[in-house]
Amino acid sequence: MENIPAVSGNKLLVINAEFIKLTIYNDVSNSANTSVYTFSSAYQEETIDGQVYTPLGGLLAVGVQQRDLRTTSADTSITLSGIDGNNIYAALGTKIKGSKIEITRGFYNNNYVLANTAHRFTGIVTSYNIGEDLQLIEDTDNFTVTVNASSFKSVLENRIAGRKTNPASWQVFNSTDSSMNNIYSISDQNFDFGKAPLKKASTNSAAAQESQITNESTQTSGY
């Protein structure tokens, strides 16, 4: 369990700020090609794990993060100031969907010096929303960017994984794997085991294989 001295021992006063790191992958084939945006509710720049979090990043609100003893797949949201043009650009001009979101909580001592940090959430951006609140009578027009994120667990739950039943797929991890080498012989055929195939093969190689199987089947029935 993560030990956070700043909140241990029933502290009556906790001084804390939220730190958000948004990693946008610009190129799906190159995981090193990223753009990183940081936001925080702190009063000054803070460096956590080598990453500088700017206090002027436009962070307006951080949604609730579900706290459970067991790993859960709760979602959260982050609201950013849309007045900062960079934030609207981050939503519209980049590949923000699928980006990695990391939320860290920083704890300060009574002298406003960052003392501890605790990781709270890691997830992937699933959607975003840009809202405008135009009040003509009050002469105000505010934009907000809301980014919704699912936790990694939720992403993994929805992931479709597995291997295809063909040699290429099986040889991705082991190029000498021959498990599927003969799979084409039964391609497109409906097997009723113990009887001859009901449908003819659609390829020459499969036909050759089929002929061999039929012969074997005939010989077997002759015994």
Next chain:
Amino acid sequence: MSGLQTIINASNGLLIDRRKVVGIQYTRNEIPRVSQTPTKNPWKFTLDVPNSFRYSEGRALMEALDTLDRTTPQVVTFSNLAAFNWMFSYQGAMTSGQLATIAVTSWTGNTLTLNVSGITAASTAVIFQPNDLIQIGSSNQYPYPFTSTTQVLRGSGSTVVVTTSRPNILTGTLTGLGIIVGNNCQFRMFCPNMPTYKLTVGGYVGNGTTTTNNALLEFSDSFELYEWVGAA
């Protein structure tokens, strides 16, 4: 007339809000539990302005306020008028010459360390009293003042430590810079609610023979000034 400074000079009521952003919960056995977000903790002033401006004398003011609108900050002070000199006056015992020798050593969190080796005074001499305004740098360099929360004595060392009312929100290199105190401090403020004004017939100006049509300015609300800390 210069907009917000004129409003300050004419105000007859000032509400100061330096409250921090906190969350408070009371447990079922009535134990309060508090969390705080360490923000830049801006100054917030609410100024009440009487309907004392004649339209004929306030047109420059109206234009200045309309130009500032709710978007533009202005550097203001509370020492322009003798009527306000008492409000943020320096309470310590240092002379202006002694204060001019003070330089910043470091400022981390709310702990400001000042080099006072240039001050020759008794160890019990008071450098700052609680609520003394302090500003870093020269006049317009960092118009984001803060206060000393405790009494600071000269002591015997070359440095003194000041516990400041808010943490260091300044982004520049501060080491070696001087300080400004009391009435010399300035605030960079903007007015997010910038009141509108109504003209009410009155305020006639007469020369003994004829009177000139005029009106009194009535502002729709108090002026809520908010510190422009984004540029600190």
